[in-house]
Amino acid sequence: MQTASLKPIRLLRALLREASYLPDANARSFFRRYIVKRFRAYPHVSSPLDAKPHGLGKRKGISVTEERTRQLRCQGKKGLNYLRRANNGEHDCLKKILFFAYGRIGKRKYTLLAHLLRPNDPAAVLQPSQLQKLYYSNDRFLSFFDAPKQVNATTYNIPISDYYCRLRTTLKAQVQNEVALGREIKRHQISTPITNVWGRPMPIRRARNIARRWYAETMTRLLPPLPTDEFDNMQAMADGRREISLVKRRSPAVELHPRPIEELPAAVRLASLVQDALVLEKPSRADIRRPRQIDARIMRRLYASVIVYCSKLEWNEKYKKWESVWGRMRGMNPTFNSVPHHNELFAGVDEKGNLLGEKRPKCPQPSPHKDDTEAFLNSNLANSQNAKSKREKHVKVPFYVDILPPEHPTRVMASKFLKKV
Known part of the structure; x- marks a missing residue:
């Protein structure tokens, strides 16, 4: 075409x-x-x-x-x-x-996202949010967050505000289910350090930039409901x-009276x-x-x-x-294996394959005899003594033992071994 x-x-x-x-x-x-x-x-x-x-x-x-x-x-x-x-x-x-x-990509995604970003009560959020007051800014992305909450001595967490429950629920569920078209969303709330690399309080401008960057990346990867x-x-x-x-595809139109090319000017x-x-x-x-x-x-x-x-x-x-x-993946239909079968094939057998009404005898476990126990203990004791004697027979004597002083532990051990030999 x-x-x-x-x-x-x-x-x-x-x-x-x-x-x-x-x-x-x-x-x-x-x-x-x-x-x-x-x-x-x-x-x-x-x-x-x-x-x-x-x-x-x-x-x-x-x-x-x-x-x-x-x-x-x-x-x-x-x-x-x-x-x-x-x-x-x-x-x-x-x-x-x-x-x-x-709406997973394209224009409709942002149309659905605009519905998700609406607050629960529009009249209640006309006032600046706590993060907007704290950061001295009227940026819209700051209105979606609550005040920072200290987790430990070095980290703050900034959660989604209670006025945006639907946004918080969707974001948290996507993080838990690890769903993403590209890179996954790591956290459902902002995690920011309290101090900078010099140990000083975090500047407000950098704190705003951290929140802006997190908001931009998260809204790009968020999949609205x-x-x-x-x-x-x-x-x-x-x-x-x-x-x-x-x-069904329609049949193409056909010209009723086609004009030959030769007749054209x-x-x-x-x-x-x-x-x-x-x-x-x-x-x-x-x-x-x-x-x-x-x-x-x-x-x-x-x-x-x-x-x-x-x-x-x-x-x-x-x-x-x-x-x-x-959404869930399409699994096996539960009625797939429910086709009726002939009763004689599995008559008298339970779900595990055992015969009905018959108890399987348990394997008898041999009880330990007194003489066998004593013989087993004596053999173990003899084996341990033999191993000890073998370890004592094989003693490594270094070639420089004669140079060592008489009170050196290595020379003392070597002299005892040489006397036994």
């Missing part, structure tokens, strides 16, 4: 067509909205005094519009080839499409309890020939690789590999707190 010569309207239709073939219903609706939003109108003006039309935002000049359109067309062509590869059954492309659709119905739906499809909404034939010669487009992987049929079994495996990076929040009415529930 030649995509270099696609006009914007044809590129839009091609993207929407490929997005409608995705094997996941949520991905189809997400990418349709995403594509339409990216293809918004960017009108240009002939005069700076022209008023902007309603709903289209600020007008832009011709050069700005053309330059932006060229960049967007290149991105659209790459996205079209990627969607075609996903619809052809490439595992990595399909998995990344699901990551985008379910999904809505409950969306999480349950994907978990049910991964377990095989719900049918997967696959879409010479100028039109020359223009098409020159255009095809100047394209020099590198073939896409979607054109090179052989398509793979996507079925329910493949999608269940994909959902099982994606659900482990997803979670949901549930309110525990008993303990009055939020709980984070993470």
